Amino acid sequence: LPRDVNPVMFSNNDEAVINKKLPKELLLRIFSFLDVVTLCRCAQVSRSWNLLALDGSNWQRIDLFDFQRDIEGRVVENISKRCGGFLRKLSLRGCLGVGDSALRTFAQNCRNIELLSLNGCTKITDSTCNSLSKFCPKLKHLDLASCTSITNLSLKALSEGCPLLEQLNISWCDQVTKDGIQALVRCCPGLKGLFLKGCTQLEDEALQHIGAHCPELVTLNLQTCSQITDEGLITICRGCHRLQSLCVSGCANITDAILNALGQNCPRLRCVTHTSADKFITDGTLIQLSIHCPRLQVLSLSHCELITDDGIRQLGSGPCAHDRLEVIELDNCPLITDASLEHLKTCHSLDRIELYDCQQITRAGIKRLRTHLPNIKVHAYFAPVTPPPSVGGSRQRFCRCCILL
Known part of the structure; x- marks a missing residue:
């Protein structure tokens, strides 16, 4: 039973006090706030509670990740039959035993589904996306991350049957190419979030399709899409003026030209993550961001070895720095x-700063920063100085000490 329920109010039959005092409609409303585990427990209390707990209206949002991940396909089929058209949100994240057959039954029964997470469901193939396309026209959010059997055929199917799609995660679906992206974006103009991390076959042409057909795009993750260059990303900047978050970590061919383009074209930008070990990002980039991106909240510039104090000075004097900037790496x-x-x-809004391997930063400098920002979290290394060459000619490097200041 729920912990906050008084057991005195119950008996083993349907004549319990609570059932007499509260109308069915109110009890049903109370049950609507319970999670999956608690609903299942309540279903065992009595016959009347069983009916209330298993009422389809209580099963509009189901997340099995923290409940049971080793479920079989028949469980998903049973859930879909129980919930039917009531179900709006379902997460099967990490459910490795669920395959195409179960999800076809699910799609047939739950035609009002809006959010579906199949992250890590490695058994599914393009067949599942065909089922969703055929039966689930209201689908808005779909997570297919790490479903490595997914190909361009899935994106083409989704574009035909799920025109309301707003967010799609196909990270690590490395069979997807520009053809799949082209088919998707042409028929889903309302896309706001695209997560393409690890889609290593994507080239600039794929980004050109996104820039041309996704004016509502807010979030784009291109981490480790190693073939993309400034040319493709500039078309994103010019076509996606609502962009707020961009990740291009691990994209070694990106220079500060893209960040300049972001500054000039994407005034709503809040989060930029660029953590490849390149040497092309300069202070000029920070100048553009400080001028044109007043809403910037998170900025990651790891391994940008040409950034100097002058660039940080420009950023610190910009409009985002005083009221918006929360994290800088x-x-x-x-x-x-x-x-x-x-x-x-x-x-004043700065909450966290990363300074690992910034060897010219001192404890005294951090202490002075803390006098102005007492609640800031500072992550820094203070490593011993590398010793001179040993007698044998080799250099030894001492273990670093990582501290959270």
């Missing part, structure tokens, strides 16, 4: 010194 930026921390002390 500067790890492995060797030219950054304590002067940068002085430039950031007026960033």
